[in-house]
Amino acid sequence: MAKVLDNPRPTAKERLAKIGEQMQGSQAWNSIFRPGSIFRKGYTDSPRNRSYVIMNSVLYHLHPVKVKRHAVKVSYTLCLGGLSFFLFILLTVTGIFLMFFYRPTGANAWEDIQMLQTSVTFGLLVRNMHRWGAHLMVLSVFLHMARVFYHGAYKPPREFNWVIGVILLTLTLLLSFTGYLLPWDQLALWAVTVGTNMMGYSPLVGNQVRFVLLGGVEIGSETLLRWYVLHVIMFPFIIIIFMAIHFWRVRKDGGISGPL
Amino acid sequence: MTEIPEHLLKRAQAARDKAAGGDAGGAAGGDRIPGDLLDRTKAASDGAAAVVATAPVGGGVPVGAGPGGHTQRLLTVVKSGSIQEAKAAPVDKVHTWPHLLAVEFVAALACTAFLFVFSWVVNAPLLQAADFNKTPNPSKAPWYFLGLQELLTMFHPMIAGVTLPGMGLVALILAPYLDRNASNKPEDRKFMTSMMTMFLMFWAVLTIIGSFFRGPGFNFTFPWRDGIFFEL
Known part of the structure; x- marks a missing residue:
């Protein structure tokens, strides 16, 4: 009896803490979270752990362990490059969701969108986010370019990264433009008609390029399939390659430019 | 033959003297070091001494026998300035975690929240x-091409649809190679800054006119009079 009084039953809170500690000390947990992870047992704020957080994370190690002090000022970058990348990720996620409910044929496309908006849970919201996010990305990439120019950040040794940036801007416009056709409504059809008619004016190859892109002399069901493939696979694939080079060059060229 | 600085020779001499004295001291105060180790050291230094005795005959190089009986020879003296020259001033840096990641996280969160709402x-x-x-x-056309569509109302398609936008894109790509001014200070870059501002304003004004000031038949209208003919 005395023994029981000496060791009162542990409270639920204590038990929970014990279970948490056991879990954090387990082999499985430690195999998932690499040394320096803030989720690991006994994480403390030390210069060494701050470095590990970056080095031991597949996503964060895009960054160097340390950056110039002025580079973390929001007033310098306005976060525009990072936000462009973030919007790209957001568009990829929402785009994958939309792909589940969409068939790129003249007979189905518009009705699928209509169905998505009226019958699919969160369908309308996700479509809205995809569309507004796309416009926002065009805007943020464009503003990022202006910001880089006004800071003179395209100057040596960053000349080539600027060129890649212009390519990325073009690809962003192409991604947005190919996506514009997919709802297959009057707005999409005639905006793309106007856009591709402009393309036909290019000398020598203009009409051939237009023919290949449209899958014929006029926009039709073939165009829809082609632009769908371009929009969901080909341009994202190309833009990811150029983004990888772009981010890699930022570091190889000595990090972010400035200070002014 | 490199001349050996005097102070180094002095230091070597002092070390040699100390080693000679240390041997004697070690033998006397053997209370701290085991006897067998001392014997081994003594045997080694005897052997080294034999080497030292023969070496000067061949090279005539000053040779010093260290405490452990090692022979040491100074090859060259490198002055610190010649190899440790600092080429870049140290840069003021902060840890990416938490300083940059926190900013990025908040920016991403704000962006998501804005887009969601x-x-x-x-x-x-x-x-x-x-x-x-x-x-x-x-x-x-989509809004980002409306500047181009607006341009098409003014010029021949060959100029408005191909030449002008093509030149704009090429100029944009070549900007870092054409701009020979190395400074990134705003006060040194007034020409390029004004060029870019004019370029951006040119497209912005065309886009705004194409978006809001063009009505049926792509004729000029006022949005406050006839309404807005624009879909995103």
């Missing part, structure tokens, strides 16, 4: 299903 309130347009027989009036 905006998408909640404003619906994306979905007009009637595509109909090849009904051409809407006006027919407009």
